[in-house]
Amino acid sequence: xxxxxxxxxxxxxxxxxxxxxxxxxxxxxxxxxxxxxxxxxxxxxxxxxxxxxxxxxxxxxxxxxxxxxxxxxxxxxxxxxxxxxxxxxxxxxxxx
Amino acid sequence: xxxxxxxxxxxxxxxxxxxxxxxxxxxxxxxxxxxxxxxxxxxxxxxxxxxxxxxxxxxxxxxxxxxxxxxxxxxxxxxxxxxxxxxxxxxxxxxxxxxxxxxxxxxxxxxxxxxxxxxxxxxxxxxxxxxxxxxxxxxxxxxxxxxxxxxxxxxxxxxxxxxxxxxxxxxxxxxxxxxxxxxxxxxxxxxxxxxxxxxxxxxxxxxxxxxxxxxxxxxxxxxxxxxxxxxxxxxxxxxxxxxxxxxxxxxxxxxxxxxxxxxxxxxxxxxxxxxxxxxxxxxxxxxxxxxxxxxxxxxxxxxxxxxxxxxxxxxxxxxxxxxxxxxxxxxxxxxxxxxxxxxxxxxxxxxxxxxxxxxxxxxxxxxxxxxxx
Numbered sequence: 001x002x003x004x005x006x007x008x009x010x011x012x013x014x015x016x017x018x019x020x021x022x023x024x025x026x027x028x029x030x031x032x033x034x035x036x037x038x039x040x041x042x043x044x045x046x047x048x049x050x051x052x053x054x055x056x057x058x059x060x061x062x063x064x065x066x067x068x069x070x071x072x073x074x075x076x077x078x079x080x081x082x083x084x085x086x087x088x089x090x091x092x093x094x095x096x
Numbered sequence: 097x098x099x100x101x102x103x104x105x106x107x108x109x110x111x112x113x114x115x116x117x118x119x120x121x122x123x124x125x126x127x128x129x130x131x132x133x134x135x136x137x138x139x140x141x142x143x144x145x146x147x148x149x150x151x152x153x154x155x156x157x158x159x160x161x162x163x164x165x166x167x168x169x170x171x172x173x174x175x176x177x178x179x180x181x182x183x184x185x186x187x188x189x190x191x192x193x194x195x196x197x198x199x200x201x202x203x204x205x206x207x208x209x210x211x212x213x214x215x216x217x218x219x220x221x222x223x224x225x226x227x228x229x230x231x232x233x234x235x236x237x238x239x240x241x242x243x244x245x246x247x248x249x250x251x252x253x254x255x256x257x258x259x260x261x262x263x264x265x266x267x268x269x270x271x272x273x274x275x276x277x278x279x280x281x282x283x284x285x286x287x288x289x290x291x292x293x294x295x296x297x298x299x300x301x302x303x304x305x306x307x308x309x310x311x312x313x314x315x316x317x318x319x320x321x322x323x324x325x326x327x328x329x330x331x332x333x334x335x336x337x338x339x340x341x342x343x344x345x346x347x348x349x350x351x352x353x354x355x356x357x358x359x360x361x362x363x364x365x366x367x368x369x370x371x372x373x374x375x376x377x378x379x380x381x382x383x384x385x386x387x388x389x390x391x392x393x394x395x396x397x398x399x400x401x402x403x404x405x406x407x408x409x410x411x412x413x414x415x416x417x418x419x420x421x422x423x424x425x426x427x428x429x430x431x432x433x434x435x436x437x438x439x440x441x442x443x444x445x446x447x448x449x450x451x452x453x454x455x456x457x458x459x460x461x462x463x464x465x466x467x468x469x
Binding site for chain 2: 009015019063092095096
């Protein structure tokens, strides 16, 4: 590369370079089972994406709902599709 | 940011920001065991009811449930981000996906569903995938956070003095992202095939994911895409007959009826394929996680008319009612088989002939295993 930034390890492998593109973790949050939440303070970047992961089981049953969500500004809102059959949900917000 | 370090690429996209807790590699999850949901097979027959079909359909092949564990530094640490590095890619590779993540002390247990081939009576397992796991530095165990004697690289700290990035600890480098969905249904074609209904999924969706780095093939790729959607499908068959049982003064008319119900519980899983040097394909489909077959027979010997009426009633109260079927199986000893299989108890009965969480976007993230090997 003619200009920019590179970080290399002791074996001279490039770890990070400004030729890369990646997604940076901005925020994580866990919504409890069967509960709606509003998480505040989510950093803003020009482009963001949300991933979510179902945690545990509800009543020993895999037939469960995951939280719905919306991301607006610094708020991540988690909604409950079912009042008694929504798993805990782990949210990750990435940005670039 | 008022102070600190922020590095952007030529597209002005942020690569490193000292304010944020970047994910770093904490190792491959430790393989624990492979199991699968046992066959939920049960039913009764009467003296004259058909004896056919007292088996699972050959196409009801439950996938492998592969258990892994990975440590974090406390009982309150969030789950790690686990990328699946499949053992093979391409259109004939098994589908796989993370179907359960649960805490176990300061560790997390992760269960991956991977499809099996063959038939119910003779299934074939595939080589299990590896899970490459990532966590913020603040949730690493001391061994995961160890940099040894290495003094090369770059580290950043936030305003609280906590380290947020360390190039010696292999930060996560995402090379592609794409939002995808599950199909609306697992199988749209008819399942009817006598007492061997066909449950093989025939619906899937393909998504092309543009990579930020060029690759000759997909063998080095790994993906993050938790399974959110699941689906149930069912098929029922009703048979009946009547006749006269001749046995002297004890001769009688009889009528019998039997209703069979098969179901499959599917989870959304994924398959990686190579398209070209800058594109990978993700196939999103349902594959069988649990399945069952129950049947119930009734017979009436009072009179032909009474027997037919009883059979009709049996159809009305059993054949058309999943609630009755559910209660029938839930009270049987079969459910205890979950415990012996080392799985959380569950009935896995069909809630309906449909899907849940199907409309939820799953964001697929791609990375390369060779960055961390």
